[in-house]
Amino acid sequence: MIRQWGVVLLEVVVPVAGYYVLRGFGVDVLFALALCALPTVLLVLYRAIRWRQIDTLAIFVLTIFAISVGVSFVTGSPRFMLAKAGWVTGVIGAGFLVSLLFARPLAFGMARSMIAKSRFAVSLRAAEWDELWPRHAWFRRAWRVATVLWGVALVADAAGRVLLAYTLPVDWVPALGTALYGVTFVAVQVLQHLYFRRVGLWRRLAAS
Numbered sequence: 001m002i003r004q005w006g007v008v009l010l011e012v013v014v015p016v017a018g019y020y021v022l023r024g025f026g027v028d029v030l031f032a033l034a035l036c037a038l039p040t041v042l043l044v045l046y047r048a049i050r051w052r053q054i055d056t057l058a059i060f061v062l063t064i065f066a067i068s069v070g071v072s073f074v075t076g077s078p079r080f081m082l083a084k085a086g087w088v089t090g091v092i093g094a095g096f097l098v099s100l101l102f103a104r105p106l107a108f109g110m111a112r113s114m115i116a117k118s119r120f121a122v123s124l125r126a127a128e129w130d131e132l133w134p135r136h137a138w139f140r141r142a143w144r145v146a147t148v149l150w151g152v153a154l155v156a157d158a159a160g161r162v163l164l165a166y167t168l169p170v171d172w173v174p175a176l177g178t179a180l181y182g183v184t185f186v187a188v189q190v191l192q193h194l195y196f197r198r199v200g201l202w203r204r205l206a207a208s
Contacts (some may be wrong), residue, residue, distance in 0.1 A: 004161045005013075006050070010130055010182065014036075014039050015036040015037060015039055015040060015174075016036070016174045016175060018032075018035065018036040018039075019033065019036040019174045020034050020171075020175075022035060022036065022105065023171060029078045029170055030072055030076075030078050030081070031072060032082070033072070033078055033081045033174075034069050036174075036195070037065055037069075040065075041065055065084065065205055067084075068080050068083075068087075069081060069083040069086040074120070078164050079116055079165050079170070081166075082164075082165035082170065082173045082177070083161065083162045083165035083166065085161050085177055086157075086158045086159070086160075086161030086162035086165065087158070087162075088158075089154050089157050089158040089161060090154070090155055090158030090159070090162075092154055093150070093151050093152070093153070093154025093156075093157070093158060094151070094155065094157035095147065095151075096147050096151030096154065097151035097152075097155075098146075099147060099148070100144060100147055100148070100151075103143055104133065104143075104145075105143055105147035106152055107143050107147040107148055107149075108129070108133075108143035108146075108147070108148040109144070111146070112129050123205075123206050124202065124205045124206060125205055132205075138199065138201075138204065139201075139204075141177070141199075142195075142196065142199055142201045145184070145195060146195070146196075148191055149188060149191060149195070150188060150192075151157075151185045153184055153188045156184075157180060157181075157184040160180060161177055161180060164176055164177060164180070165202075
């Protein structure tokens with residue numbers, strides 16, 4: 001839990017706070033955006049060096065960062081750089097939807113990984129999920145619906161993020177974009193919880 005909050009602090013809070021601190025000292029918008037994104041870039045590089053591996057999403061994030069910085073400095077407009085979070089979020093959302101074509105949707109794998117490390121691992125039978133998948137249609141349907149929910153929500157979040165970047169005053173966007181993360185996450189978690197409760201997912205798992 002402490003590690004997770006540390007990642008949130010480094011990837012979300014520090015960049016936004018850093019942006020407004022730099023702007024308060026009169027730093028140009030483009031330079032402030034580039035500098036405040038460095039913690040995330042450095043974290044990705046640290047993970048690659050520390051564990052000697054870098055995943056596809058990390059490569060994509062670094063690529064988008066490089067392109068957005070380059071385009072913004074060439075055009076003199078910071079809006080493409082402000083919209084980069086939208087491109088990243090949109091690809092993640094699309095990834096959820098595309099995963100429906102595979103043997104296991106993305107929401108299934110992510111939830112199993114988190115539950116396996118929690119105190120509910122035994123009661124919710126996380127170690128047996130691969131066996132439950134082919135046996136129960138209700139189990140497969142629940143995770144496919146959850147995957148659609150996350151995919152659609154993240155694509156909508158991405159569209160909203162790009163809209164904010166190109167329509168609002170530049171200095172408003174970092175704060176509002178960060179707030180949008182919270183709104184999207186809470187909204188999806190609530191909707192997912194209500195759906196799981198309606199179909200009795202957790203109850204069925206615990207009772208099986």
